[in-house]
Amino acid sequence: MSINVFQLLETVLSDDVVRTLAGRFGLTPDLTRKVTSAAAPAIVAAIMHRGSTPEGARGLFSAIMSPDVNALIGKQLPEMLSSTSGLSQLETAGRELIQKTAGVNVGALADAVAAQTGAAQSTAFSLTGVVGAAVMGILKHHFTGSQGMVGQLPTLLGHQLSSVNANLTDRLAQAVGLGTAASFAGSILTRLKDVSTHLDHPQPAVRPIPAAVPPQTAATPPIEPEKRGHSWLWWLLAAIALIIAFFALRSCQRDDAAEDTQASAASAASAVAPAAQAASETSAPIALPASQASEAEPASSAEAASAASAAAPAPTQDSHLSFTVDKAGVPTVTATVGTEAEKAQLLDALTKKFGAGKFDANVTVDAATKPAAWLAHLDGLLPLLALPGAEVKIDGSHVELSGTAANAQLGWLDKLKALFGSGFDIGVFNVQQAVADATQSFRDAIKGLFGSEASCASADIVKVFNLQVVNFATGSTSIPASAGEDLRQSAKVLNACAKEGKPVKIEIAGYSDNVGNAASNLALSKRRAQAVRTYLVAQGVSASTLTAEGYGDAKPLESNDTEGGRFHNRRIEFVAQQ
CATH class of the missing domain: 4.10.860 (DNA Excision Repair, Uvrb; Chain A)
Incomplete structure (x- = not known):
């Protein structure tokens, strides 16, 4: 029996789930559905392409049935979305699964989805991960429930073609490496059928039937009817x-x-x-054959081991590695791995490269962390750890370069792409792009704060306000031009609520990175918060509803080791007040 993945995906991504996602990303439900509907056919098409060779089908089936895939995602998704950490883990796991199973560059796919739907690239990147996790969970749930085999996979994938054809555009097809949508549709069924003939189609195991009672000979007296009633x-x-x-x-x-x-x-x-x-003599009970009895104990042991494995919680967090290299070429390394063996492997490699005591390392072991795939490429990374000014951050399979590592003339971006392969998403941190993505997300979300159904609940308002970025110039307290329009829109929302008799009280909190003097950073963060407050008051917002405070480098959102981390830590944060 086959399934329609797209129909099941609509059930998993129900209207309630879509509304929750929309709130999480500051989108309208319609735009959220538009993004997921664009990502899904591209992901399924890429999976179909991967399954169109015998080796690819076997690898795909193995990935689907792996512990990384949650077969219960249909039931557990609302709970996952109830917390920021749960959503972050879900979207990251989904992106890794897409890369692992289909070899897709999720960044390129997100770019295509964003261009097609009008959503911000960062939002498309996140939602694509959610869709990927859901699609893989649906497939695993089907094969687990039906005791399906790899030989059934090509047929199941072939049944998705009509739905893929209805929604796959050339832009999306090219983003996942399929050429045009028409060329993919014209060849995929033939390739899947060919693969099916090369794969085994085993039938479910049948329990051995015990030997029948030997037929009675003529010398054996017949069983009298009345004795049959005494079984x-x-x-x-x-x-x-x-x-x-x-x-x-x-x-x-x-x-x-x-x-x-x-x-x-x-x-x-x-x-x-x-x-x-x-x-x-009246009723012969069915006995267990000797061959089956001899297999009972090993089978029970295997089942017990399987049950124990299932009971143990699967790792859910991405491994992490970040480092920054000082002017003398000495690296400071921060990492989180899942086992002591992985920690030892990392520290041994650093010691071998730099010598004992000639590097700084803070390596944490957390059993909830997934295996660190980047450890397999550590030898290729070590030269970068000795490059003065280099900064690198790796979260799971996402690699971000900054500092001298991002210098195009040095070519480290291309070197790492060749080193890590298609299973990793590798890029250079770009401040302008980060600001543009945040601006688009904010402008999509703030539309929901206007109109007849707009909310004046402080929690709803600050959630949207915190999507904007006030990217001050170094050492400056002047509101940058890139933030002016967004702050004016924020003021309109606050003024509209006040006009309705529902004034919203907000604290404007300023934060900095850890570069420079801590006392100076604390003072600068407060002056920047005050600058934002002054700007909003100038737009008509009541000064009595706004307070400003600076917190310096406290509560960092990310590690300060990289430019991207410092960018996110230098922030204005809006906090609801009673």
Whole structure:
């Protein structure tokens, strides 16, 4: 039996789920649905392409059935979306699965989805991960429930073609490496059928049937009809035997003597033997064949091991590695891995490269962390750890370069793409792009704060306000031009709520990165918060509803090791006040 992945995906991404996602990303539900509907056919088409070779189909099936895929995502998705950390883990896991199973560059796919739908690239990047996790969970749920085999995978994928054709555009097809949508549609079914002929299609295992009672010879007297009605006698005698054995066991435990155990067992056996022999003449019970009995114990052990493995929580967090290299070429490394062995592997490689005591490392072991795939490429990364001014951040399979590592003339971007392969998303941090993405997300979200159904709840308002970025110039407290329009829109929202008699009280909190003097950063962060407050008051917002405070480098959102991390830590944060 096959399934329609797209119909099931609509069930998983229900209207309630879409509304929750829309709120999380500051979008309208319609735009959120538009993004997921664009990402889904591209992901499924890429999976179909991966499954169009025998080796690809086997690898794909193995990935689908791996512990990384959540077969219960349909039931658990609302709970996952209830927290920021749960959503972050979900979208990251989904992106990794897309890259792992289909070899897709999720960044390129997100760019195409964003261009097609009008959503911000960062939002498309996140939602694409959510769709990927859902699609893989749907497939695993189907194969787990139906005890499906890899030989059934090509046929199931082929059944998705009509839905893919209805929604796959050339832009999306090219983003996942399929050429045009028409060329993909024209060849994929033939390729999937060819693969199906090369794969095994085993039938479910059948329990061995015990040997039948030998046919009676002419010398054997026929069974008289009236004796057939006494098959209940055997069950009665068996029950009596169990009762006798039970009391014998109790006697054994009281006396704590092996002799009594043997005597009780013998007594029970002697009491049952004549009756059992008589019962066997009227009704022969089905016995377990010797071959099956010999396999029972190993099977039970395997099932117990499987159950134990299933009971252990699967790692859910991405591994992390970030480093910055000082002018003398000495790296400061921060990492989170899942095992002591991975920690030892990293520290041994650093010691071998730089020598004991000639690097700074803070490596944390957390059992909830997934295996660090980047450790396999550590030898290729080590030269970059000695490059003065280099900054690198790796979260799972996402690699971000900054500092001298991002210098195009040095070519590290291309070197790492060749080193890590298509399973990793590798890019250079770009401040302008980060600001543009945040601006687009904010402008999409703030539309929901205007109109008849707009909310004046402070929690709803600050959630949207915090999507904007006030990217002050170094050492400056002047509101940058890139933030002016967004702050004016924020003021309009606050003024509209005040006009309705629902004034919103907000604290404007300023934060900095850890570069420079801590006291200076604290003072600068407060002056920047005050600058934003002054700007909003100038737009008509009541000064009595706004307070400003600076917190310096406290509460960093990310590590300060990289330019991207410092960018996110230098922020204006809006906090709802009672």
